[in-house]
Amino acid sequence: MDAPHLLAGLNDEQRAAVSAPLAPTLVLAGAGSGKTRVLTHRVAWLVQVEHVSPHGILAVTFTNKAAGEMRGRIESMLGVPSAPLWIGTFHGIAHRLLRLHWRETNLPQAFQIIDSDDQLRAIRKIIKSLELDESRWVPKEVMWFINARKDEGLRAKDLKDEGDPNRRQFIKLYELYQEQCDRSGSVDFAELLLRAYELLRDRPDVLSHYRNRFRHVLVDEFQDTNTIQYDWLKLLVGPTGVPFAVGDDDQSIYRWRGAKVENLQQYRRDFPGVQLFRLEQNYRSTGNILEAANALISNNTGRLGKNLWTSGERGEPVRLYAAFNERDEADFVVNRVRDWTLKGGRRSDCAILYRSNAQSRTFEEALLAARIPYRVYGGLRFFERAEIKDALAYLRLIFNRVDDASFERIVNLPARGIGTKTLDTVRNYARANACSMWQAAGACISELGNRLGQSLHGFLVLIEQLDQQTRNLPLHEQVDHVINATGLVAYYKQDKGDRGEAKVENLEELVTAARGFEPDEAAQMPALANFLSHAVLESGEDQADEWEDGVQMMTLHSAKGLEFPIVFMCGMEDGLFPSQRSITDVGGLEEERRLCYVGTTRAMKQLFMSYAEQRRLHGTDTYGTPSRFIKEIPPEFIEEIRPRIQVSRPVYVPRSSGSGRMEEERPGGIRLGQRVRHQKFGEGVVFNVEGDGSNAHIQINFERHGMKTLVLGYANLEPV
DNA sequence: CGTGGGCGGATTTTT
DNA sequence: TCCGCCCACG
Numbered sequence: 001m002d003a004p005h006l007l008a009g010l011n012d013e014q015r016a017a018v019s020a021p022l023a024p025t026l027v028l029a030g031a032g033s034g035k036t037r038v039l040t041h042r043v044a045w046l047v048q049v050e051h052v053s054p055h056g057i058l059a060v061t062f063t064n065k066a067a068g069e070m071r072g073r074i075e076s077m078l079g080v081p082s083a084p085l086w087i088g089t090f091h092g093i094a095h096r097l098l099r100l101h102w103r104e105t106n107l108p109q110a111f112q113i114i115d116s117d118d119q120l121r122a123i124r125k126i127i128k129s130l131e132l133d134e135s136r137w138v139p140k141e142v143m144w145f146i147n148a149r150k151d152e153g154l155r156a157k158d159l160k161d162e163g164d165p166n167r168r169q170f171i172k173l174y175e176l177y178q179e180q181c182d183r184s185g186s187v188d189f190a191e192l193l194l195r196a197y198e199l200l201r202d203r204p205d206v207l208s209h210y211r212n213r214f215r216h217v218l219v220d221e222f223q224d225t226n227t228i229q230y231d232w233l234k235l236l237v238g239p240t241g242v243p244f245a246v247g248d249d250d251q252s253i254y255r256w257r258g259a260k261v262e263n264l265q266q267y268r269r270d271f272p273g274v275q276l277f278r279l280e281q282n283y284r285s286t287g288n289i290l291e292a293a294n295a296l297i298s299n300n301t302g303r304l305g306k307n308l309w310t311s312g313e314r315g316e317p318v319r320l321y322a323a324f325n326e327r328d329e330a331d332f333v334v335n336r337v338r339d340w341t342l343k344g345g346r347r348s349d350c351a352i353l354y355r356s357n358a359q360s361r362t363f364e365e366a367l368l369a370a371r372i373p374y375r376v377y378g379g380l381r382f383f384e385r386a387e388i389k390d391a392l393a394y395l396r397l398i399f400n401r402v403d404d405a406s407f408e409r410i411v412n413l414p415a416r417g418i419g420t421k422t423l424d425t426v427r428n429y430a431r432a433n434a435c436s437m438w439q440a441a442g443a444c445i446s447e448l449g450n451r452l453g454q455s456l457h458g459f460l461v462l463i464e465q466l467d468q469q470t471r472n473l474p475l476h477e478q479v480d481h482v483i484n485a486t487g488l489v490a491y492y493k494q495d496k497g498d499r500g501e502a503k504v505e506n507l508e509e510l511v512t513a514a515r516g517f518e519p520d521e522a523a524q525m526p527a528l529a530n531f532l533s534h535a536v537l538e539s540g541e542d543q544a545d546e547w548e549d550g551v552q553m554m555t556l557h558s559a560k561g562l563e564f565p566i567v568f569m570c571g572m573e574d575g576l577f578p579s580q581r582s583i584t585d586v587g588g589l590e591e592e593r594r595l596c597y598v599g600t601t602r603a604m605k606q607l608f609m610s611y612a613e614q615r616r617l618h619g620t621d622t623y624g625t626p627s628r629f630i631k632e633i634p635p636e637f638i639e640e641i642r643p644r645i646q647v648s649r650p651v652y653v654p655r656s657s658g659s660g661r662m663e664e665e666r667p668g669g670i671r672l673g674q675r676v677r678h679q680k681f682g683e684g685v686v687f688n689v690e691g692d693g694s695n696a697h698i699q700i701n702f703e704r705h706g707m708k709t710l711v712l713g714y715a716n717l718e719p720v
Numbered sequence: 721c722g723t724g725g726g727c728g729g730a731t732t733t734t735t
Numbered sequence: 736t737c738c739g740c741c742c743a744c745g
Contacts, residue, residue: 616736
């Protein structure tokens, strides 16, 4: 039993994990320790050394990107197509199971996946139809409630209201929403997982079939699994399966959406004697960066324990910049990018990481002004665009008439004289008769007036015709026909300027996407249905231009799994990062710290951290203190580029651009943070100053009277 | 039926 | 400040 090429180039720990005996395994893989390598080599090992049939291997990831990467690497390693292996995301695998077993899970064969946007619309519609106040029953919160329960494996009937009328209403909404989904054959993301779990739980025949088939189950990013995903895995693996889990408790940053780091511990309990491997040698970052990261994360409690090390050089210290405000911070970053590119570096070697998307704007402006190309991750993706979703809605309705959400979306798009009144009639009929909008529309035509009835009838005929005309066409011609015959293309052509043009281009791109689409043979379904599911499950590339060499900008969350020679971690201020909302609870704070750890370990050669003393947030100036995470990094790893001069700075009068760094003291020595006394309001703290000289407006937080804005010249303030 | 102004809200994101 | 949503108006 040897396959030297499979173990060549691996370190001892990696080799041990790859060639581990066929028993439950856990690989704790630190950042940059070659986790994906171990996973892919393990698959190759199973096939080539242990002679496991690829047919018996299931590999699960969280993102399509990770799944695609793994598939590619495995194919090139095995030298054969990886089709017999099941490699996919949790949702993708669950989807495949449901397609194969729709009968056993009481789904219509034509069931459609809906994305969170559609889900929110559906929930909003239900809240409206109950005539509930949307400000009290916030659709987003209801959605969050439903998804969180599904992620815990709970149906509405499993929930008790505990005498809480609020909770009772939420449960009711959950129930109604699910009924609505079942009626229209829609399955949301959480439902995919829950149904797939119930399928295995309730159907012993199905369960034993898959247990026999998939003896080897490999899971990536195990720390990100939620309850239902873990329960599903456990069920599938059963007493005889061989699970191989890879994860890093220090990189668990999705607790807020149901991920349970505890699953790592639970796994060790559920599979006693699990073989544990630690990958601690880091191949990515310099010594300084690594030690800074280690020091930071050591502040967390309950870690499984792991210390990254590198045999590489110490490298440069972490550089810390105390910016004056967010524009100064952006200028600083731009200048460092310039330094790098002047030395011949690529712009795409540089990554600007921030806590929240809103922070990207300042950097975009600065980069734009400096004419440095950049790419922002996290925008709208292809299949999420309105025009694409419109076209898909037509296709979905053609495929599945009872899809009410799609019906409502396009019944009057482009406008064909079907207004609120007509729709109300149809909706009422549908509700009264517990039928679909489609059926209701057919029944309502006669009772509507001549004109309205005609319009509605026209729509029904249109859909029927499209179905007839396109039924036997290849997928891309089907799409092409639909976007033209419905008038969608013509409709968007009218849109003013570039926007209309871009939308039409996108619609044409949809045809191209359909042409290049390769159906999933295993799922045994019509190409159109397969394409529609694909569109939801893989919402497509970001809109940004990939081909251009640009500075990369993204949130800390989306940076996970990536690496860059130069990393800027910006907005390192308490309240921003860690975010205000997480500061009050320990678990939240520890998760933010892990996020900081993730950011830190993205850097290969240089890491810059910056914070702004003054920042415009939600339209008002705020004054922050440096993030507590900065203080958790021992000073020997940090070099301050411009040390802060004093704790409470003299008031600064902003000049026209962020370049000015002049500091002025105001008459009367008023500084931010200064305690002052006012004749009428008593004592308070200077919170903000805007404007010049004695005309300046000062915002003071008074102890007894709260926040007041006063004019300096008249306020007669006395420093305390 | 489409647009503009007023209003409230404002982490993180994948599927 | 900025964005998205709702309603009122043309």
